[in-house]
Amino acid sequence: MAKTQPKARAKAAPAAARGILPVQAIRGLIAAGHVRLAEPLLPNQMQPASLDLRLGPKAYRVRASFLPGPNSTVAAKLEDLQLHAIDLRSSAVLETGCVYIVPLLESMALPAHLAAATNPKSSTGRLDVFTRVIADGVNAFDLVPAGYKGPLYAEICPQTFPIVVRKGSRLSQIRFRAGAVQDDDLDLVALQKRETLISSDHPDIARGIALSVDLVGDAEGLVGYRAKRHTGLVDVDAPGACRVEDFWEPIRAADKQWLILDPEQFYILASKEAVHVPPTHAAEMVPFNPLVGEFRVHYAGFFDPGFGHAAAGGSGAKAVLEVRSHKVPFILEHGQIVGRLIYERMAEVPEVLYGRDLKSNYQGQGLKLSKHFR
Numbered sequence: 001m002a003k004t005q006p007k008a009r010a011k012a013a014p015a016a017a018r019g020i021l022p023v024q025a026i027r028g029l030i031a032a033g034h035v036r037l038a039e040p041l042l043p044n045q046m047q048p049a050s051l052d053l054r055l056g057p058k059a060y061r062v063r064a065s066f067l068p069g070p071n072s073t074v075a076a077k078l079e080d081l082q083l084h085a086i087d088l089r090s091s092a093v094l095e096t097g098c099v100y101i102v103p104l105l106e107s108m109a110l111p112a113h114l115a116a117a118t119n120p121k122s123s124t125g126r127l128d129v130f131t132r133v134i135a136d137g138v139n140a141f142d143l144v145p146a147g148y149k150g151p152l153y154a155e156i157c158p159q160t161f162p163i164v165v166r167k168g169s170r171l172s173q174i175r176f177r178a179g180a181v182q183d184d185d186l187d188l189v190a191l192q193k194r195e196t197l198i199s200s201d202h203p204d205i206a207r208g209i210a211l212s213v214d215l216v217g218d219a220e221g222l223v224g225y226r227a228k229r230h231t232g233l234v235d236v237d238a239p240g241a242c243r244v245e246d247f248w249e250p251i252r253a254a255d256k257q258w259l260i261l262d263p264e265q266f267y268i269l270a271s272k273e274a275v276h277v278p279p280t281h282a283a284e285m286v287p288f289n290p291l292v293g294e295f296r297v298h299y300a301g302f303f304d305p306g307f308g309h310a311a312a313g314g315s316g317a318k319a320v321l322e323v324r325s326h327k328v329p330f331i332l333e334h335g336q337i338v339g340r341l342i343y344e345r346m347a348e349v350p351e352v353l354y355g356r357d358l359k360s361n362y363q364g365q366g367l368k369l370s371k372h373f374r
Contacts, residue, residue, distance in 0.1 A: 018179035019347030020049050020282045021114075022305070026176060034114070038105040045170070048304045048350035049282045052121065052170040053133065054105040055154060059086040059165075062099050065155060073136040074101065074153045091166040093233060100156045101134075105168070108135075109149045116144035116176045118152075119284070119302045124171045125322045126370035127234055128160040128227060128266045131171045144174070159324075160227045160266045161247065164235040171236065175282065175302060181344045183281070188343060191281070197343065198273040208286060208340030211319055214272040215334035218366065221253040224269040225369060226262075239371040247373065257334035261325035270367040271319040272335055276308040279353055281343045283307070285319065297321050297338045305346060306353025318366050 021029070023046045029035045035051065045052045060082040068074050078101060086092045086100070094100055110116065118133035119142060132141035136150045144152070154172055156165075165171070183191060188205050191197060197209055204210035217223035225248040234242055251259065251267070261267065277283045283303035308317035321338060332338070 017347035019177075019181045019345045021176040021178065021347055022350035023048055024351045025347060026051050029114075029176065034109050034111060036107045036109060038107070039168075042168075047173065048306060048352055048354050049346065050173040050175045050302060050304065051106070053118070053152065053154065053172045053174055055088060055165060055167055055169045055171070056103040056105050057087070057089050057167045059088055059092065059094070059100045059102045059156075060084075061086065062101055065099050065157070067134065067139055067141065068136055069139050070137050074134050074151070075136075088165060088167045088169075091164050091235075093162055093164055094156055094158050095162050096158045096160060098157065102154045102156060104133075104152045104154055104172075106174070107151045108144060110144070110147055110176075112147040114176055114178050115146040116148075116174050118142045118144070118172050118174045121171060121173050122320075123236070123370040123372065126268060126320065127163065127236070127372065128158070128322065128324075129163060129171065129236075130157045130159055131155060133172050133174070160229070161231055161234045164233050164237075166237065169236050173302060177344070178347060183343045183345065191278075191343060195276060195278045197276050197278075197341070200273050204337065208342040210337045211275070211285070211321075211339050211341060212272045212335045213321060213332055213338045214270050214318070214367075215253060215257045215259055215332065216272075217253045222250055222367065223253050223259070224251040224267055224367060225249065226251055227266040227268075234372050236372070240374040242373050244369065244373045248369065259332045261323065261330045261332060263325055263327055263329060265325065267321075267323040268367070268369060269321040269323055269332075271321060271338075273318070274308060275303065275317055275319045275341065277303045277305055277343070277354070278309060279305045279349045280346055281305060282346060283341045283343050285339050286342055296324050296326070303341070304354035305350050306355050309353060309355065320368055 026046055060078055061084050062081045066077055068077055120131050124131055132155045134153045134155055135144050135148055185205050188209055192203055215223050228247055228249060231247050282305055285301040
């Protein structure tokens with residue numbers, strides 16, 4: 001009787017790479033239909049670890065900010081809350097203090113293992129445009145759960161300057177994440193020793209690596225800018241179109257190396273430390289503990305692989321801080337901790353890095369306003 005041969009074991013499918021997806025993987029998501037585009041992808045729409053999101057052809061002025069919650073959709077909420085619709089096919093002005101909802105040209109059909117998060121682009125945050133992304137059935141802003149299938153919407157509320165936008169304007173970006181990929185404190189200590197994440201001899205590492213504020217400034221004592229009120233328009237798609245002096249007041253260093261933040265004023269400051277994001281990681285600025293002061297720092301929190309990386313032309317890049325004090329005046333002192341950077345591992349090194357590869361606007365920066373100002 002012939003001896004029965006044991007059945008060969010089926011090979012397990014390779015596990016999906018864990019980490020933040022790089023540009024080449026995002027391109028694969030688009031090709032596979034997991035990221036759906038209402039219009040063709042633009043040549044400069046992808047960053048090393050994120051995809052820019054584009055406004056659709058119509059905006060809705062609404063009575064108030066909202067979330068759809070787990071049993072509703074944004075479209076259903078708009079039926080009750082919209083005041084009027086605005087055609088964005090040419091251009092339109094979004095006024096300060098008003099809330100707008102805009103369907104995006106990108107929608108999602110994510111696989112079950114893949115989630116996403118969104119954030120304002122750097123230029124958006126530096127204009128004090130408060131913008132967040134909303135997904136159907138989700139009870140948090142800027143979060144797209146694993147396996148989500150459906151449209152995305154931008155909530156936009158200009159805080160200081162009225163802005164001009166149009167279909168295709170890019171105010172937000174999306175980052176895709178497979179698995180839990182954040183480095184813990186021990187990982188960060190090792191990474192700091194190996195890569196010098198921030199230029200500090202004694203970094204404060206506890207649930208991220210601390211950044212502090214620079215109130216000494218450059219050789220001329222410039223430490224920041226305070227936004228003017230009642231200015232003209234800023235066209236978000238027109239780099240270099242606005243004069244700095246029409247929109248900003250320079251702030252010079254004080255003898256006591258402190259700055260009193262006036263309530264509800266908007267400031268652009270810089271970190272004391274230079275920041276480095278190696279090609280193997282992406283970083284994000286997270287909100288600082290409100291118990292140390294009623295102020296907010298950094299609306300735009302994504303730092304791409306290669307930011308501040310010497311090989312990508314970014315040695316010595318500082319983090320620009322978008323600062324707003326709430327309700328009461330608050331004193332910031334030189335070297336005071338204002339935020340923390342968390343680092344997340346990339347699923348693989350991106351094909352291109354922030355900086356020289358992409359001619360990025362803010363590589364190697366010190367204190368710097370958005371690209372709209374000359």
